[in-house]
Amino acid sequence: MVEASPDVMAGSWIAAGEKLLQVVDPRGAKVEAYVDEAGLQRLSAGSVGVFIPDAPERSRVACAAAVVDAVQLGELDQRAVASVYGGGIPAKQGADGRVLPLQPTFRVRLEDCDLSAAPGAEIAGVAVLHGERVSLAVQGWRRLVAIWQREAGF
Numbered sequence: 001m002v003e004a005s006p007d008v009m010a011g012s013w014i015a016a017g018e019k020l021l022q023v024v025d026p027r028g029a030k031v032e033a034y035v036d037e038a039g040l041q042r043l044s045a046g047s048v049g050v051f052i053p054d055a056p057e058r059s060r061v062a063c064a065a066a067v068v069d070a071v072q073l074g075e076l077d078q079r080a081v082a083s084v085y086g087g088g089i090p091a092k093q094g095a096d097g098r099v100l101p102l103q104p105t106f107r108v109r110l111e112d113c114d115l116s117a118a119p120g121a122e123i124a125g126v127a128v129l130h131g132e133r134v135s136l137a138v139q140g141w142r143r144l145v146a147i148w149q150r151e152a153g154f
Contacts, residue, residue, distance in 0.1 A: 034081055034089055034107060044066075048063065054126075064111070066108050072101075075100055076105070
């Protein structure tokens with residue numbers, strides 16, 4: 001355990017969804033990254049990447065074995081990545097408080113990270129993922145097909 005909420009004491013009431021503590025697995029760090037539809041087409045299982053923390057005093061963390069979710073996210077669990085909270089993913093806050101992405105967004109999990117450089121707690125940053133190279137013509141064609149499929153209801 002690396003972090004515990006100082007407001008939680010024996011016998012106190014807590015709100016649903018309140019963060020109580022943070023547990024770190026000593027066997028390795030994991031990175032959750034988010035990509036758009038165009039980025040997803042360039043990635044495959046086994047892609048490698050580097051996590052660059054927002055904190056300048058932290059060093060880069062090299063990771064491997066990307067697991068790419070095949071289904072787009074309906075909501076963002078990590079609020080810090082949403083544009084309404086200063087993140088880079090265009091999102092809006094729903095009436096029920098959920099944070100909803102405004103464009104197709106997919107989660108990529110990086111594992112087998114370098115333990116020597118991994119932070120001991122959850123930290124925000126940017127993941128640079130290595131995917132296959134695609135020409136601008138192919139990217140444009142894929143985008144046109146995706147728009148056609150979306151508008152046609154496929």
